[in-house]
Amino acid sequence: MCIRDRYKTMMKEILLTIPHPNPFLMGITFKMKTAYKDIEAEHTVNEVLNILQLGRVVIIFRVLLIFSHFFSSSSHRVCSMYGVEPSYFFVIKSMMRSKPFQLVACAFGISIVIFGYAMRICERAVSHTDPTYGLANFQNTLWNVIVTMTTVGYGDYSPVTNFGRLVAFLICMWGVFIVSLMVVTLENFLQMNSAELRTYSVIERIQMKRELRNLAQRIIRQVIRMLIKTIKRKTLSISDAAELKRRIKDFKVLKREYRASLDESTSLGEQMRRQFEYLKDEIKDLIAQQRELKRVGTNLIEYVKAQELKDIQSKSSDS
Numbered sequence: 001m002c003i004r005d006r007y008k009t010m011m012k013e014i015l016l017t018i019p020h021p022n023p024f025l026m027g028i029t030f031k032m033k034t035a036y037k038d039i040e041a042e043h044t045v046n047e048v049l050n051i052l053q054l055g056r057v058v059i060i061f062r063v064l065l066i067f068s069h070f071f072s073s074s075s076h077r078v079c080s081m082y083g084v085e086p087s088y089f090f091v092i093k094s095m096m097r098s099k100p101f102q103l104v105a106c107a108f109g110i111s112i113v114i115f116g117y118a119m120r121i122c123e124r125a126v127s128h129t130d131p132t133y134g135l136a137n138f139q140n141t142l143w144n145v146i147v148t149m150t151t152v153g154y155g156d157y158s159p160v161t162n163f164g165r166l167v168a169f170l171i172c173m174w175g176v177f178i179v180s181l182m183v184v185t186l187e188n189f190l191q192m193n194s195a196e197l198r199t200y201s202v203i204e205r206i207q208m209k210r211e212l213r214n215l216a217q218r219i220i221r222q223v224i225r226m227l228i229k230t231i232k233r234k235t236l237s238i239s240d241a242a243e244l245k246r247r248i249k250d251f252k253v254l255k256r257e258y259r260a261s262l263d264e265s266t267s268l269g270e271q272m273r274r275q276f277e278y279l280k281d282e283i284k285d286l287i288a289q290q291r292e293l294k295r296v297g298t299n300l301i302e303y304v305k306a307q308e309l310k311d312i313q314s315k316s317s318d319s
Contacts, residue, residue, distance in 0.1 A: 013059055019052035034126060036133070036160035041125035043163065051118050051163070057110070062088065070094040100185040108178055111149065115171050116142040122164035135159060149175030201261060208258040215251045220289070222247065224296055231300050 031040045065071060070091045079086040095103050119141040127136030134140045134157050144157045148171045159168050192200060222244045229240075259278065 016055045016059060017053075019049045019055070021046040021049050021053075025049070032162055034160040034162075036126055037130065039126055039129045039160075041161045042128060043122075043125050043161075047121050047125070048163070051121055051167075054114055054118055057114060065091045068095065096181075096185070100181075100188065104178065104181050104185055107181070108149070111174060111178065112142055112145050115145045115149075115167065115174070118167050119144060119159065119164060119171075122161050122167055123159055126160060135164070145171055148172060149178060151175060151179060205258065205261050208254060208261065212251065212254055212258060215247060215254065219244065219247050219251060220292070223293070227293070227297060228300065231297075231304055 025045045028045045029042050030045075031042050034041050065088050068091050069075065071086065071088075076086045079090070084090060092103075116138065119135065120138050123133070123135035123141070126133045135144060140157050144159075147154050148168060151172075159165050222240070226240055226244070
């Protein structure tokens with residue numbers, strides 16, 4: 001960091017630490033109209049300074065970042081090796097990657113307390129005229145900040161002073177940022193790493209293979225039943241043919257999906273090699289199925305001939 005940047009940082013810190021309540025300003029007040037029963041809220045100058053001094057939280061947050069191991073001297077050397085600027089944003093990004101849930105939870109909790117305190121200071125002026133005003137209570141302001149930051153907005157409590165509405169606007173902007181961080185953190189948490197993706201794809205392929213085997217068995221059983229009906233000279237129903245066609249279609253679709261799942265994680269040469277293996281396996285399967293069907297058909301024909309021969313012999317013996 002050059003000298004000019006250091007001076008800029010120092011001036012920012014001075015500007016953040018200057019505002020603070022002053023005993024010499026006690027008793028100096030000013031009135032502003034509100035949207036609550038046409039009441040004029042009486043604010044003090046020290047209340048405004050008290051709200052402005054909440055900006056010192058930025059300095060506390062900066063100190064916490066400096067004491068992080070991502071901002072150490074060794075981290076600066078590593079950043080210079082890879083051409084990365086070791087700024088506070090880099091530390092925040094690193095912390096969001098290493099401990100996202102802890103960082104978002106801390107930011108959310110601290111924001112509720114700070115904005116709730118600021119909202120109470122702004123809205124407390126109304127309670128001087130109407131003691132029943134809800135946002136004069138610190139618990140109600142905390143609830144209001146929570147429902148505002150989470151973009152729920154029940155509307156049971158709402159600020160009526162100009163300063164309170166300005167704080168509510170800041171709460172809305174900061175709430176959108178925090179909720180976005182929560183969504184991104186949850187999405188990153190639910191994403192699988194490379195090992196988990198490989199495990200998932202292997203499990204899916206195993207399940208697809210089982211389903212393919214079951215479908216093939218059903219198709220073979222359906223074909224055998226249709227052959228038996230044909231040999232026994234029974235007419236085939238339309239439903240049998242439609243069911244066989246549907247099962248063959250499901251088998252082709254599932255086999256296509258199985259091939260696609262294999263091709264996603266392989267190179268071009270590996271894909272071509274596997275395609276040839278698929279063709280070879282399909283030819284072997286077709287040959288095995290034809291042999292099986294031939295064997296079943298032969299057995300059925302022999303069985304039918306034996307039954308016919310028995311029938312003929314029984315008729316001849318009766319005659």
